[in-house]
Amino acid sequence: MISADTIVALSSGRLPSGVAVIRISGPKTRFVVETIASGMVKGRVASLRKLRAPDGGVLDSGLVIFFPGPGSFTGEDVAEFQVHGGRAVVARLLETIAGFEGVRHAEAGEFTRRAFLNGKVDLVRTEALADLVNAETEAQRRFAVQNAEGAQAELYLSWRRRLIHARAMIEAEIDFADEDDIPGSVSDTVWSDVSAMIGEIERHIAGFRAGEIIRDGFEVVILGAPNAGKSSLFNALARRDAAIVTDEPGTTRDLLEIVLDLEGLRVRLTDTAGLRDAAGKVEAIGIEKARAKAHGADLLLILEDMADPHPVALPREGIATLRVGTKLDLVQERAPAGLTGGYDRVISTKNGTGVTELLAEIARLAAAQVGEAGDILPSRLRHVELLGEANRFLLRATESPDAGQELRAEDLRLAADRLGRIVGAVDVEDMLDVIFSQFCIGK
Known part of the structure; x- marks a missing residue:
């Protein structure tokens, strides 16, 4: 052109x-x-x-x-x-x-x-170039380079080639069933491969959250009662006075966020309002925001003042949590033997004790969510949606043996079409404006 x-x-x-x-x-x-x-x-x-x-x-x-x-x-x-x-x-x-x-x-x-x-x-390489330009961490760079070099596109194209071959075999069996050079039945081999592909695509889709974490960040939310030391920890990790710290409960009323680079991974850390029942109207809004933010977190840091503990309830089950005891310096002054049992980590933001170890644990948990560095992962919701559509057509084809080979072959064509749309191997004009608008002017 x-x-x-x-x-x-x-x-x-x-x-x-x-x-x-x-x-x-x-x-x-x-x-x-x-x-x-x-x-x-x-x-x-x-x-x-x-x-x-x-x-x-x-x-x-x-x-x-x-x-x-x-x-x-x-x-x-x-x-x-x-x-x-x-x-x-x-x-x-x-x-x-x-x-x-x-x-x-x-x-x-x-x-x-x-x-x-x-x-x-x-298209996949195109999106990877945008990710490479925007990469801020080593993990983002590696992920973008892998996709820009074609690993992701080749995976989708290999699935598409297998479907095109499967469809060709099915249609050959339909059209030339009486010919001697056509195997008596290719159905068993074809549908066995299609079933295997369904599992491969499902496992690939399951990796989307890991890809999201690499691209957008591992979401960590700090929760706790008022004066549990949330803002002090937030400031210590930000290495600046990003949040107001006072003895007055309810100082933090909105969400505050910083981005950290931990072992090459992007980590988004959010400070929230202290959780309590008796709160004014404005503070209550902040508490509701805190609970809503916690629902979408990858990790919750539940902070508790060990010198004056006020436990808080988890917003929901199933979220990874670290129970962090704070103000270790005060506890050690009052009880040198320490009253630090029951916590995953204990810290003092006043003298820095335990903060480095807490960061290392957050980095470990983030890396565990991402998995192996060499895995090929979906990098866009667009990919996942089209992969899901492809799998639904494949499932319909494999689960409907009585539908007739012609209809089942059509499902294979529709599935291959969806895979082709990911890489731009078929007409995708309606997606181009959205994709390229994400680039900077000179790219």
Whole structure:
């Protein structure tokens, strides 16, 4: 696909910066580059040029690299200007390039969209590129790289190929049942493989929560009675005064959140209002928010002041919890032998005792939820929904032996269609705007 427009955008990070990368793609690329760079450019060779406006005025000096299509990221002629990262320099260059006839500023994700439409990447790799750009932790980077290199797409395509083969065998048996070179019955082999695939897809779908944790974070919520030390722990982990800490009960009335990087995993930690029955109207709203937040948590830290314990009830069963005894320094002052039994961890935010060990335990529990680093996991709810639809068609086909081979073969086709939609092997135009709108402008 050759686009009529040539697009341009800043593709590097926030300005000002040491170096800024301006990317251009489309049919006018070579003309624009050779006009601004004052001469011919050799493909795939970086050259230092003085960059000039069409009126001859010097804009900047920098490296120019030209990538002839189709051997480029987008499949079109592409070029990059590596220039000084000042705001005025970049603004003037973008203004100059967009001033050429047939050239305009790119929309969000438009470079990657062109790469997809030109067959350079599939949809799963496209989404992985967005994850790679947004990766903040080592686990997110590894996950995105694995998918960008095609592991996830190849899994879905392998299932689709097996279904296409199964359907072909079924239809061959229907159409050529009397031919000698067609096996007497391929049904047993085909439906055995389809049944095995149902289990494979189910196990893959079950890994979605681990993929969510890698991408979005392991959700940890701090709960406890007023003055249990929740905000003190929150501040200690944030390494700043993110929450107000006083002796007055009910100080925290809204949810406060920080993001931690623990052993390469993203962990979202939320401080909440102290749980108690007798509370004012505003505080009661905060308590209700705390309980609602706890329902969606991956881990609850139930804090209790060991010097003045006030137990709180869990919002629901089935959530992983750590019972944390706080104010260890006060307990040891009053009873040197310690009254710390019954807790998973004991800490003092005043002197830091136990805080490092608590963080290590949170990291261990998060890693246990993610599982093995090499697992191929779903990375989008879109994938899970289409995988679920595919499995429903497969189940209907395997559980309806009396429906007729033609109808069962049609279910195989519908299942393969859903797998194809994940990677973009079938028409997915209705999904493209949503997917590419998640990208930054220069990507």
